[in-house]
Amino acid sequence: MGYTPHVVVVGGGTTGVGVARDLAMRGLEVTLIERGALTSGATGGMHGLLHSGARYALSDSDSAADCLAENRVLREVAGHFVEDTGGLFVERPEDPDGHYEARLDACEAVGIPAEELTGAEARDREPGLSGEIERAFAVPDAGVDPFRLTEALASDAGSYGATILTHAEVVDVDVEDDAVRGVRVREHDPTTPGEPMPGDVVDIDADYVVNATGAWAGKVAAMAGLEVPVRASKGAMVVTADRHVDAVVNRCRPRGQGDILVPHGDVSILGTTDVAVEDPVSYARENWEVDLLFEELSPVVPALSDARSLRAYWGVRPLYDPDGGEGASQSGRRADRRVDDGAPGDLTRDFALLDHEDRDGLWGMSTVVGGKLTTHRLMAEQVADHVCGKFGIDRPCRTDEIPLPGGEQADPEQLATFDVDAATLERVHDRWGERAPEVLEPLGPNPVVCPCKRVTRGEVETAMDVEAVFETDLDAVRRRTGVGTGDCQGDRCAHRVAGLLRPEHDLDQVDRSLSAFYGERWAGQRHVLWGEQLSRAMGSYALHATTMNRDHPVESPNLDAFDPGPGSRGEGEEDAGERGGSEA
Amino acid sequence: MTVTVVGGGLAGAVAALAAARHRDVGVRLLTAGETSLRAASGLVDVLGYAPGGEGPVADPFVAIPRLPEEHPYRTVGVDAVREALALFDGVAGGAYAGAGTDRNALVPTQLGNLKPTARYPATVAPGVASREQRTTLVGFEELTDFDAALAADRLHATLPYEVWGTSVGLPVDLEGVPETTDLAAALDEAHGRDGAREAFERFHDELSRDILMHDDTDRRVGVPAVLGLEATESLRAELAATVESPVFEVPTAPPSVPGRRLERLLRGALEDAGVTVSTGHRVTGAEPADGDIEALTVETPDGGTRVETAATVLVTGGLVGGGVEGGREAVREPVFGCHVPAPDDRSAWAAEAALGEHRFARFGVETDAGLRPLDAREEPEFGNLRAAGSVLGGYDFAAEKSGSGVSISTGYVAGRLAAEDAA
Secondary structure, eight states: OOOOOEEEEEOOSHHHHHHHHHHHHTTOEEEEEOSSSTTTTGGGGSOOEEOOSTTTTTTOHHHHHHHHHHHHHHHHHSGGGEEOOOEEEEEOTTSOTTHHHHHHHHHHHHTOOOEEEEHHHHHHHOTTSOTTOOEEEEEOOEEEOHHHHHHHHHHHHHHTTOEEEOSEEEEEEEEETTEEEEEEEEEBOTTSTTOBOSSOOEEEEOSEEEEOOGGGHHHHHHHTTOOOOEEEEEEEEEEESSOOOSSEEEEOSSSOSSOEEEEETTEEEEEOOOEEESOSSSOOOOHHHHHHHHHHHTTTSGGGGGOOEEEEEEEEEEEEOGGGSOOOOSSOTTTTOBOOSOOSSOBOSSEEEEEHHHHHSOBTEEEEEEOOSTTHHHHHHHHHHHHHHHTTOOOOOOTTTSOOTTOOOOOHHHHTTSOSOHHHHHHHHHHHGGGHHHHHOOSSOOOEEETTTTEEHHHHHHHHTSTTOOTTOHHHHHHHHOTTOSTTTTTTTHHHHHHTTTTTSOHHHHHHHHHHHHHHHHHHHGGGOSHHHHHHHHHHHHIIIIISOOSSOOSSOOGGGSBOOSSOGGGGGGGGSTTTTSOO | OEEEEEOOSHHHHHHHHHHHTSTTOEEEEEEOSOOGGGGSOSOBOSOSSBTTTBOOOSOHHHHGGGSOTTSHHHHHOHHHHHHHHHHHHHHHGGGEEOTTOSSOEEEEOTTSOEEEESBEETTTGGGOTTSOOEEEEEEETTOTTOOHHHHHHHHHHHSSSOEEEEEEOOSSOOOSSOOHHHHHHHHHHHHHHHTTHHHHHHHHHHHHHHHTTSOOSSEEEEEESOSOSSSHHHHHHHHHHHHTSOEEEEOOSSSOHHHHHHHHHHHHHHHHTTOEEEETOEEEEEEEETTEEEEEEEEETTEEEEEEOSEEEEOOOSTTTTSSEEOSSOEEOTTTOOOOOOOSSGGGSSOSSTTSOOGGGGOSBOBOTTOOBBOTTSSBSOTTEEEOGGGBOSOOHHHHTOHHHHHHHHHHHHHHHHHHHHO
C-alpha cells in the first residue's frame, strides 16, 4: 500500500480505544481523541461485569452468543484484567413462575454452560445468600476492570503507532464537498476534566472519522450536519465497603432495576437503575435510586440491608433509537431489533454501525453506538473491517489472538529481593505485571502514601509517568493505582498524592489537583451518607477543614493583629530549653 | 447527690470538672471507650472564622457576640466563654499557651496553611507563625502525612520570612506502615534508654546534610507532632539541644499525638478533682420519672447496670463521636432519643462541594437557654438533662474552627447547671 489513510477515532471508551487499536494493528495511521480522560464516559460508569451471555439469553440470543464468545476471547487475551468469579442466577419465591426454566433453556440453546443448584447448594457457595433463595444456576460470568482494560488497549494502540489525545474535545467536524476532511479540537484542562482551556483550537486532517462517543454521538454527528438519534439512560451503582459475595449474583427474573451484585476486589457493586435522561453530563443523581438498589438486593443478600457503602456512581448508556432517525443501520446487525422482555429501556442493548455515506451521502465518517464492554472487541473488529473496506484494505483482524500488555509476569527471583510485605507484592505484581520491579524500586525511599490500599509513593509516581495519563489528573492516577479507593476514600491520602506533583508543579497546581481529586471522591460519597459513612464524612470534613484549614486558607495575614506566641523574637534562644513553650 | 456526665471527650471532662467545683455533689463520668479527642489536632480553637467564612478572626471575644442567636456561644454568652477558658487554662497549666491574650495565634497546619487558634500546646508554641522567625520544617520520609518541603513552600509563599523544609529518615526503626503515634511511642522508649540521644544524633546527621546549604542561625525547627506521649518536654529539650534551635511540633491528621496528650491531661485533672471515671461504660437509655431522668441504663464490660442520677450531662459528641447518628431517613440522638432537627430529604444534608456548607455539620440537639435539649415542640426533653459539646446543633465547628471552644464553654455551663440541679 503506497498510501496510509489517517483515521481519527473520537471517543476514549472501550469501543473507541478498541477501534483505534484494531486499526493501528492493521497498519493504518490512527489518532484517538477523547474529551476527558480515557473511560470518563459509559466505560467508567459500568459495574465491571464480563457477561456470560446469560442475562441476554432470553431476550436476545444473538447478543448472548456474542457475549459468550467474547467472554472466552477476553479470558485468553486480557485474562489479567478478569477476575474469574463465576456468576449465579438466583430465584426467590415471589419471582415469576416459569422464568427460571425459560432462562435456563435459553442458556442451553445459546450454549452457555449452566449448572443447576438447589438453594442449599447455592448457599454453600455463597453463604451471604438469603435463606429464601429457592434455587439457582451457575454461569461463567466474571468481573473485569474496565479502567485497566481500556488503558492497556490504549497503550497497545500506541505501540502500534496510534496517537492518543486525551483532554481534547472535538468541537467541529470539517466537511467539504460532501466529504469529511478532519476535525477541530480544543484542549481541556486535565486537572478539571470537562473544562476547556483558553487558547487556540487545532485542526486535525483525517481521511476517515469514526464517531465512537457513546451518549455524545448525536452531538458529534450534528457537527457534520447529521442527525443520529441517541437516547441516554442513566444507571446508578453503589460500592459497598465489603465484599459481600464471591460470585456475580443476578436475580433470576425479567430484567429490571436493582438485580445484580458484582464482587470486585474487597468491595461489591450493586446495580443498577435505568432512567432516561436528556443530557449525558448534567442529570440528577437521585437518592431514590440508591435506596432502590438496597431495597431490591437486600432480599437476595440480607447483609446488604445495613451494609456500609463507600460511594455511589452513575453511568449513562447510549441507546440508539432508530425510530427517531431513518433506521438505516448498515452493518449494525440487529440494531433495530427490540428487546421484548418488557424491561425498562426497551431499545436493544446491541450496537449500531451507521455509515454516513450510505445513510446520509457524506463520505468519510461512520458512527458506532451502543454495545457492551464484553463485546467491545467484536464491535471494534467490525468497525475496523468496515473502515478498511472503505480504503480497499484487506488485512485480517488479530485482536482475538494477540494478548493485551500488562499480563507479562516479572521475574519471581527479582521480586523476592524486595523488602515489602506479601500482600503489597502481590497487588503491585497484579497491577503492573512485568513493570512491578520498577514500581517497587524507585530512586528514593518508597513509603506508603495510601494507607488503606497500601499504595506506595513509587507506584503513584510511576503512574504519573504512564502515557495517556496527565499527571495532574489524579483521578487517572487513581484508576491506574487504586490510590484513594479504599475505606477512607481519599480522606487520608488525597493531600499526600497531590503533594507528589511538587516540585515539578507549583503550589497552585498542587491545590487544584488536590481539590479536584478530593472533590471527585466526595461526589461519590455524597449519595450514601447514612450510618457510619455519614460519621466518616464528618470526620473527613473536620480533618480537611479544621486540622488542615483547607476551606479557609489565610492568604495574606496581618501578623501584627495576632498573638505572637509566648516570648518575643529576641528571647528565642532561651525558648530552646525545656520550658520553651510554657505559658508567658 | 450525683451528677452523671455521659461522654469522656473535651466537653465531658470540662463539664465534670465544673460540676465537681460544687461542694455538695459527687460527679461520675461514664465513657464508652476512645473519644474523638484522639482524632483532634490538640489545638484549642475558639473561633477562627465568622459565619460565611469571614476571617481569620483576630479576636474571638469581639466576634462571638455577633454570631447568630442559635449558636451555642450565644446561648452561654461571652462571659461564660471566658470563665470556661480560665478553667481550662488552670487545668492545662504549662502544657498549653495562649492564655495571656484574647487574640488568636496563627499556627501552621500540616499542609502549610495558617490556622487561627486560641490555645495551643506548649510544643506548638515556638512555631506560632504570627511571630516572625526564620523556620525550618523537618518531616520524615516514612510519615507521608506531613510533607515538610511542601508545607514550607506554602508558608514561605504566605509569610514575610524564610521558611524552608526537608525530609529525613526515621530516627528510630519502625516496622510496617508507621503512624505518628508509633514514632511517638518509640521515642518515649528511646528516651527511657539513653535520653533519645542516639535517635536525635541520627536525626541531626541526616539534617546536617541538607542544612549546610542554608543559613541556620536564629531559626526554629518544626517537626510533625511525634515527640512522645510521655516524655514530651524532655524529648523536645533534647532535640532542641541537638539541633541548637527551638523545636516545635506541627499537628497532623489522626491518629493524633497531641490529642492523646490532651486526653491524658484531662484524665489526670478529673482524678485530681475526685471525679469517678468509668471507662467501657456505654449509656443506652434512661428511666424517666416526672419529666426528669431518675436513672441510666448502662452497658459495662461485665454486662449491664443501672446508675441513679440526680442530674445528667449529655456530652456524647457529634456525628464523629456517635452522639448524633444519621439513618437513611432521619437523624437521631441515640442515647436519650432527643429530637434532632434535619431535612426530610437526605439530598439536602450535604453540599455539592466537598468543603461546602454541609447541613450535616450542623446536626445536633437544640437547647433552651440552660442547655436543656428540646423536643420537637420546643419543650425540654427532661428537666435535669443538659447537653454540651458537639452533640449540640446549630454550628459548624469545622468551618468556624470553634470545636474545642464550644466544647469547653458549653461543657463548663452545663456542668455547673447540672451541679445546681443535683444539689
